[in-house]
Every structure is written in structure tokens, then in C-alpha cells.
Amino acid sequence: MSHPLKQHLIDPEICIRCHTCENTCPIQAIEHNDDNVVVDASKCNFCMDCIPVCPTGSIDEWRVVEAPYSLEEQYEWDELPEQGDVTLDDAPSDEQSNDEGDADPVAALLAEAHKGAGGKARAPASAAKPTINLYNLSNAVEAVVQGNYRLTAEGADTDVRHIILDFQGKPFPVLEGQSLGIIAPGTNEKGRPHLPRLYSASSPRDGERPGYHNVSLTVKRDEGGLCSNFLCDLKKGDKVDVTGPFGATFLMPSDPAARLLMICTGTGSAPMRAFTMARERTVGAREGGMVMFFGARTPDSLPYFGPLKKMPEKLLHKHLVFSREPDQPKEYVQDRMRAEEELVAEMLQDPNTYIYICGLKAMEQGVEEALNNITESTGESWQALRDTMREDGRYHVETY
């Protein structure tokens, strides 16, 4: 059985047959007859050049299929087929995995990470459609390390790295909030290759450097950790096997008016950095509508402390919170959220607010309690609000 694949399709009900995509495609993967404009699955390499040039939005359609729809089939369509049930060896997303997630270790990892949302997570309605599972264990893509920089001070008690990967022209369409699977070299005790470990992209969709489509990761060295030590020791020019992208719900809304409430600790800041940079690149100097509560032990150990301080408050309203500052009482993110109750409550009541929580599992309980207290003080039930927000695609948790 061949691997399921993600197929790029054009919605014939919305397409106006202007053929702009066909003329733009650099590898002639798009063609038409008198009826429809279609994409040849054997040629399309997901370069995405056709997406922004389409005046209708009909071209941003994707189906996971066991066998791709042929050109002849696509020419016959009056409308797009529904996404069928695909039995997967490797599920395309955490959404479609079963509860145990045993079919796919990646889906299982994501399902576990998203548990804190208290139910099935949904992507924001206006989020771009994510590409998922483009590369898997049997078909990993090789990335070259462009740089590996220590983010925490030399003397700090943690070693957090900013690692930039370049895919050498191969497509790796990753959205902010999605994860990459990194395969450490060597084999496990059974003599099998190691399973991928998941890391959130910390760069926006158009690349760490805009237009370059390179991807950055934020990695903390764990003592004895196989993959984190492998990553943290990488040198410029080293090669890494990568799978993914993964994750179809922890995504940012495209609506520029949407407000983001970001709560994170440590390397949980990775997706938040991606969100922030994506916003910065779209809204420019205008109001960003983003609020961040970011906790670390000390400024020394807070990833991106310097660059964060420089972000204009208008773009990103920041609360950097420290739990091990000498001569200061311990302060955790939930403490600051309570102190900023008015701001948080106002955001919670705004149906345009999206909440993202990312970091260690240990932070979950404290943050939940704070949100609980704050909603109670406005006479609402946190549980109900959380469920509504989650159903709306506005509440997202990723903890590990």
C-alpha cells in the first residue's frame, strides 16, 4: 500500500478559469481543458507560487488521498469531492488520529500535547490551511544548518539554542504554530532508527528571513536528552533529517483584527515568536493586538530576551515574568495574569480574542486557575467559556 499523500486541487465551483495559476506555475504542473483547471499530482512540488496569484481563493484546496485524483477525474468535476476517510499508517494530523494515537507516534505526541485544551481542538476559522505530513519517516527531507546560536547567557542555568535550518530549495511549507519532526542519527536498542522528536517552528511561514523559507527552532538542551543534545551540538553546514510539518489546529488566525493572548514559558515561546513575527510582517508599524505573558527563571534564561525587549509595545504588549530573580519574590505567569486581571478579563470577553498556551505541562494548572479566577470575577464560568472558545478555534494548548 502506498503512503497517503496530500493532493493539491482547485475548486471548480469557485475558479473563474483565468489561468493565472497555470501561467505562474514554474514547472507546468497546472493545465486546463474547456471545463476545468487542474493540478497534476505527479508534478506539483508544493512551491505555493500559485496560491497568492489566484484572484478567487479556489486554489488553496487540499485532500489527503490514498491514490491521487487523476487529471481525467478532475476534468469531470462540477464540485470538489469531500475529504474521504483515509486509513493511515501515518495520520495526517492530530485531528484524524484515534484516541490512543498508536497508529502514528507523531499524532500521539500531538494529541498528548494538546490535551490541556480540555477537548478536541479546532483551528481558527481564518487560519491558512496547513500542509501536514509532507515528509515522513520513510521519506524525510534533508535540511542544512545555517546557524546555531545560544539564546541564554553563558552563565545561565539553561542552554537554549536558536537553530536555523535551510531546506535547499525543497518545499517545506510550515505555518506558525506547526511542528517539525527531527530524527536523531543512529538507532535505538532494537536497531531501528529513532522516532522523530517534535519541535515548534519559531519562524514565520515565509521564513526566518522573509522569502527564504528557512525555518528556525528553539531548542533547550536536556541533560541526557538524545535529540536535544544532537540539535544543540549542530554546527553550521551539518545535515539533519526532518519530517513534517505536523499539527493542524495550533495555528494563528489570518484575520489581522484578531487579538492574540499568548502565555508561555521557556521554549514554549517558539510558536509565539513565529506568530509575532508573522504579524509584524503583515501589520508593519500598526497596532498588533498581541499580548504576551512569558515566564522564565531569570532574564538570563529567557529565550529572545534582548530582541523581545525591543519589540514595540504597540505591536506586542509584553509581560516578562521571573521566578528566580534575586531579592524579588517569585513570580509566575499566572501571578502576573491575576495582577493584570482587567486586561485579561477584557480580552476574554472579546469574541475576537485567541488564546495560546505553550510550555511545560507544569504551567497548565496554574494558568487554568488564574483564568478561572478572572472569569469568575466577571460572573462567568471558565469551563463554559473555554469550551466555547475551543469550539470556535480560539483556545489552544500545547504543553509537554
Next chain:
Amino acid sequence: MADTLDVSYDTRIPNNVGLGQDRKVLKALEKWHPGYIDWWNKLIPQNFQDSMVYLRTAVSVDPKGWAKFDYVKMPDYRWGVLLAPKVEDRLIPCGEHMGKPAWQEVPGEYRNMLKRLIVIQGDTEPGSVEQQRFLGLTAPSLYDLRNLFQVNVEEGRHLWAMVYLLQKYFGKDGREEADDLLRRSSGSEEAPRMLGAFNEETPDWLSFFMFTYFTDRDGKMQLESLAQSGFDPLSRTCRFMITEEAHHMFVGETGVGRVVQATLDAMNKAGITDPNNIGNVRDLGVIDLPTIQKKLNLHYTLSLDLFGQEVSTNAANAFNAGIKGRYMEHRIDDDHQLGDSVYNVSNIVDGKIVTQEVPALTAVNMRLRDDYVRDAAGGVGRWNKAIKKAGIDFELVVPHEAFHRQIGVFAAIKADPQGNIITEEEWQGSVDDWLPTKDDGAFVQSLMKPCYEPGKYASWIAAPKMGIDNQPGDFEYVQLHMA
């Protein structure tokens, strides 16, 4: 987190043609610029000038860089000079100079011919903005208002593109022509726009959608043939304009489609099955299908006239000179010189419509019109699919090319929409069934009431299937300035 500006603007005019190093042209453009802004400011009603409009701006000609969406006040829109990337070693694709390197400068012998083509193309761009200037006041939704303004600012940019060519390559003459593009004005007594179709006011939104579907499609075909030009700067300019023009086709096709859909939905809801039950359908606050057919007849035939004479020596000369090619010239499998080949053209002989073979070289206009007819038929077929799906027994039909023509061989006769030649009396007896009457116009006009609430649509038009830039249904595409 690094500062990220995708494009640096080295001059006041965004461009990818190195204006910063081209002082003379930059000076000419900067001199022209205030007149343009003045033209724009006087044209569009003031409260729209002050509104924030969610527009697409091209910031680079790379596929990834030319669709940046953001709120902008229209007078602050970054009109720029953008040419498609240069193709290395591009050759002249047709005519007697075929196979020689494409011209990077104006070939002296064709200077006047080229200038005239550019001026005519340039004249249509501001012309359509002028025709549509008052439509914003009756927009059926903020979504449609935004689409209107997107079309308008891009027509404005297309004017810029033509002005750049005139000022860069045609010296003093070119600068004067560029000024005249702002001096002429749609519908003006003393200085009208050059082509008749651009001197009629667009009276209502159905006309606007029909105009963008049928008339802008003529513009697209003209751009396609200029994109084949052996004069490389013209080719590159037009190639980039075509990408933008696609949005105008989109507004037209989906606009008419949504008007049809609203009518179908209302008829089904009210249980009206007879599409010719015009009075009852109109009472529902929607436009009856026969009136939509009449509007289609009008705009389609006006657009056919824009292709000029079927047999034309001017067109032959332009093709032979390599100044203008055919639609998809590079995909046509022939000698690209049309030395001995022939082409079928309609003509009137002894009061009958006949098909005659003429030298293909002289029939370049006719061929482009035939390509247009095929291209225009597609959307009409898709509207009919919706009608069929709704279970209403009606079909929109593209009329015969002989029907209602003012230019070309058919101007001499009267024909019905099926292409039967008829007498003047027969024409007068039936014209009200074929073309919109005063009463039809008054009825459509009576529906034109603004609907400015986000996510809401006027009764006579359905909501779009998908938002612009994937935005949700109630997105505020225009933040109206309330004075």
C-alpha cells in the same frame, strides 16, 4: 526579532525598473504624479477617500510578493511601476522580425504605431474608473465596495504603467501624451475618452459586473496580445498587468453569478417557477433573469465592437512588425508570420451572412475576437449550471456576433440574437425584448441602495462563497469614514 520590510522603496514611486538611477524619467513621473493624485481626489467621493479599504498591493513581481493585503486609504495606495521579470534572450515571437532579439528600445520605424497602441490602452484605464466613480454610493455590501475599489486602484496602476512607457521611451511626445491621459475624461464634451465604450457612465452594479466580465475581458485579450510584443518593456508591463486583470474577471464573473443566485434563491423561496413572470419576481427585490439576459446582450455586443474591423490592415501591420502578437502566440503551432495562411471571417454578401477565407494576416483582430468569444462563453456556462441546479427552466445565451453591432461588417444590418438578418421594422418591434429598456434600467436603479453593514448583502445579490484573502463572512472590508 529582526525588522522586516519586504521591499525597500528608493523613490516615492515604488518600482522594479531602477527609477532611482534614472533621474530623467523619475523627474518626469514625479512631475506627472500630482496631476494624477489630483485626478483621483476629484474623482472618488470624499468619504471613500478617507475610508480604510482592505486592498491588495503588489510590492514585488515575484508570485509570493504581489498580493499583500492590508487596510489603506486609497489616496495613499502605493501605485507603482512594476514589470514582469525579464526573460533572458527573449526573441521577437512573430512577424517579419521573428527570431531576432526583442527590442529593448523603441524601433524607430514603428515609433508612432507603438505610441498609438500604448496611448489607446492607457486611455481605457482611467476611463473605466471615471465611469464607475459613483457606484460606491450604492454598493450592495462592504465586500463589493472593496472589490470595486480594488478594480479602481489597479486600473489606476495600469495607467501608471502606460505613462511610464510613454515617458521613458517617447521623450517629449510621450510626456505630452501622458498629460493628455489625465486631460481627457469619460463622457466629456470637449475631450472624451478615445473609445466609445468608455464614455458611458456605469449606471448600476449589474452593469458594473457585466462590464468587468465582458468589457474588461476585451482589455485582457488586448493585454494578452501586447504581452507578445517584440518591444520587450511593453511585453513585460502587460504580462504583469494580466495577473492583476484576473481579479477584475473574478469580480465580474462572481458578481453576475451572485446576482443570478439571489434571483434563483428568491424564486425558489417564493415558489415561483416561471422565470418570465417578471412582475412577481421583481416584487421579491431581485432582478428577473430576462433582464439579466438583456444586460448581457448589451455589454457583450458593446465589447465585441472594441475589437474593431474584422479585416484590418492596421492589425496586420502591427502583427507583421512584431509589435502585437496573437492570444497565446507561443502556444500556436504555425509559422508565426502568416505568409500564406488563411482565416475564416464572417461577411455580408447579398444580404446573407457568409464565411469567407481571407489572408490570416489581415484577420488578426477577428482571431482575437474569436478567442474572446470562447473565453467569455465559459462563465456564462457556469451561471447556467447554477440556474439548472436551482431547477429553473431558463438559459442565459450569448447572442450571435451579428446582433446589435456598431463596428465591423455587421454594423450595416440588423440581426436578431440568433443571427437572422431582419428588417428595421422587425428590429424596432422586438428590440425591447432584447436590450434593456428605460423601465428595466429604472427598476434596476430602484434596487441600488447601499448596504454598508459588515457581512450583510442587498436583497438582489447573494453572499460570496469565499472571502477575499480567506477572510470570514462578516469581515469589515471597508472601514467607512463617517464624516
